[in-house]
Amino acid sequence: MTTNDKNADPLRILLVEDSIESMNLTKSILNDLGITQIFAAKNGSEAFDLIGSLDGEDFIDLVLCDWHMPVMNGMELLRQIRTSYPDLLFVMITGQADHSSVAEAKAFGVSGFIKKPFSPDELGKKLDVASRIISHRKLEALVS
Amino acid sequence: METDASEFSQALVNLVINARDAMPRGGCIKITSRVVELDEEFAAMHQKLSAGRFVEVAVKDNGIGIDEDTLKHIFEPFFTTKDQGKGTGLGLAMVYGFAQNSQGSVEVESTLEAGTTFKIYLPAVDQIPQTVVAEVEKENLGQGETILLVEDDPPLLELTREMLTSLGYNVLTASDGFEAMEVEAAHGSEIDLVLSDVVMPSISGFEVAAIMRETRPDMKFVFMSGYPNRAGISNENVPDNCQFLQKPVRPSHLAQALRIELDRAGTHAPGCSSYGNKL
Numbered sequence: 001m002t003t004n005d006k007n008a009d010p011l012r013i014l015l016v017e018d019s020i021e022s023m024n025l026t027k028s029i030l031n032d033l034g035i036t037q038i039f040a041a042k043n044g045s046e047a048f049d050l051i052g053s054l055d056g057e058d059f060i061d062l063v064l065c066d067w068h069m070p071v072m073n074g075m076e077l078l079r080q081i082r083t084s085y086p087d088l089l090f091v092m093i094t095g096q097a098d099h100s101s102v103a104e105a106k107a108f109g110v111s112g113f114i115k116k117p118f119s120p121d122e123l124g125k126k127l128d129v130a131s132r133i134i135s136h137r138k139l140e141a142l143v144s
Numbered sequence: 145m146e147t148d149a150s151e152f153s154q155a156l157v158n159l160v161i162n163a164r165d166a167m168p169r170g171g172c173i174k175i176t177s178r179v180v181e182l183d184e185e186f187a188a189m190h191q192k193l194s195a196g197r198f199v200e201v202a203v204k205d206n207g208i209g210i211d212e213d214t215l216k217h218i219f220e221p222f223f224t225t226k227d228q229g230k231g232t233g234l235g236l237a238m239v240y241g242f243a244q245n246s247q248g249s250v251e252v253e254s255t256l257e258a259g260t261t262f263k264i265y266l267p268a269v270d271q272i273p274q275t276v277v278a279e280v281e282k283e284n285l286g287q288g289e290t291i292l293l294v295e296d297d298p299p300l301l302e303l304t305r306e307m308l309t310s311l312g313y314n315v316l317t318a319s320d321g322f323e324a325m326e327v328e329a330a331h332g333s334e335i336d337l338v339l340s341d342v343v344m345p346s347i348s349g350f351e352v353a354a355i356m357r358e359t360r361p362d363m364k365f366v367f368m369s370g371y372p373n374r375a376g377i378s379n380e381n382v383p384d385n386c387q388f389l390q391k392p393v394r395p396s397h398l399a400q401a402l403r404i405e406l407d408r409a410g411t412h413a414p415g416c417s418s419y420g421n422k423l
Contacts (some may be wrong), residue, residue, distance in 0.1 A: 089346065091322075099298070106296060111346035112322035129325045133347060136355045 011131055012037040012058075016047040016065040017093070026064070033127060044072025048080050051088075057114065059127045061134045062089045062127075064114075069099075075105060082109045087137070089130050091116075145199040145266040147246045152266075155242045158235035159203040161261050166207030166260060174204040187345055190249045197268040198248065202261055209256035218252060238263065239255050260327060284399040286312030289406055292331070293317045294324040294340035295368075304368075305395070307385045308339070311399050321347030337364040337406055339398075353383040368393055 013030065015038055019024040023040060030038055041059060043048035047063070054060060060091070063081065065072040074092055081088055089111045094102075111133075117132050156175070163173045180200045187195040209248045210218065240260070243250040248267050252259040291313045295301040301317060308315045316331055318324035322342050328335060338356065340349035348410040363384040387401040 018360075106320065106345050109345040112320070112326075125326060125329065128320055128329060131324060132355050132358075133322075133351070136351070137357065139353075 006123070010037060011035055011062055011127060011134070012039070012060045013039065014039040014047060014051065014060045014065075014070070015064045016041045016044065016063060016074070017055030018042050018066065018069040022066070026123075029123055032120055035096065043069045044074065044080070046071075047077055048072070051081070051085065059061050060088070062091065062130050064091050064093065066093045075101075075108065076106045078105060078110055089133060091126055091130070145270055148242075150241045151245075154202070156201070156240045158239050159282050162235060163203055163207065163260070164204035166205050166209070168208070171206045171259075175199045175202070176204070180265070182265065186363075187419075193247070193249045193265070198265040199268050200263055200265055202263045204259065204261040206259040209258055210252070210254040210260055211256060215254060219250070229357045248404060272406060280311065281397040284403045286398070286399075286402070288312065288314060289336040290314040290316060290331075290334045291402070292324060292327055292338045292340075294319075294321065294336045294338060294344070294352065296341060296344045302400075304339070305378075307393075307395055307398065310400075311395070313402075314388055320344050321349065324352050329366050332360065335363070337366065337402065339366045339368065339402070342367050342369040350383055353386065357383070364408070366398075366401050366405055369380065 006066050013035055014028070015023065015026055017026060017040075021040070027040070029040055039050060039054075041050050044065070047065070051060065051063075063077075065074045065077060070093060072080075078090055078092070086109070090109070091112045091114055092105055093116055094113050095116050105113075112126060113127070114123060158391070160173060160175070162289060167173075171354060178200055180198055182193070182195055182198050184195045187193045219236050219238050221237040240250050242273050248264060250264040251263040251265070252260065255264075286308070289306055293301065293305055293308060293315055295317075296319055298319065301319060305315050305317055316335065318327045321340075324340065325339070325347075328338075340347070342349040348363075349367055353363070356363045364388060366385060367386055368389045368391050370391040387405050388399055389397055
């Protein structure tokens, strides 16, 4: 577990990436960070179908998604996810994103961005934040 | 830019009216603005203009266009191509006069049957006008405290950052709730107060407050909201012990809210206070 909160449940992450090399590299970093529950999809369409097949305790905590992919890109996946899963955390992996694309992703409700290439430390910090948000939301759900 | 707001509005209205009248069969008017760097060569061609950074405000139409002869006289007082009683011939002259008096300029480009673009150039200013600080009481100025500013609207983020700097604060910025928590994780103990927008994508300002207070219960918050009343905000999540400001935020209200919150002792009375227009 990457988070400072050692009592938090391990994150369940859906990794969406069309490049096999990038997919394997990110999986390896996630494993090193203590994340073992990793789902994988090679484009937005496959990811959306996969999310739809999960429910209850199987459901994911975070989508970590590449921006540019064939079939369905990250932006379109984000748009579709927000209509069905408004609270699901979504971190977009960006290359050289211009201001208007970033603004568009924000308008669709992206949670955060991580710029390629990223280090294990950079990804770990993103996951720490995600973990804090998820722990808080789970606690809020229990209280209410 | 720093200019007379009412004269600027009037100049813009005049250009839009002209654009409308140039499109008798309807069309599209596009108004844009951007910061441009004007070089010596451009400046030399224009009276009263010095090279440097300018704000370019352009009004573009896709109307009938203006012929070359008319273009030569377009800014002359009482020159009009409109039918008698439909135009005074003073509209564009006023725009010209306004631009000149503002140490700026106005340009026109036109192609017959394709459209016309008027561009006003006004000097860009790098700092918040001194009137921002002048209207703030001295005891409400910052004392070098560090504010984490969270705002998802980039121009507003920049404007508010400049305002906070002018008021005497150190400023850290984040463009959404997620980034705010990253900044807090990196600079936690340096941050004296979080000044945050309320409605942001994915993670609201209220949620940011609730999460940060799990590890720092004494973290101080001032919220800014564009909603005219709290009905637009999820009431159940309104954090205790915070200040609210109605956007657009007046510097004096911002300074006062920040000072009150920063000077308050660690424990607070429950509930939130509003400054400026009531939420």
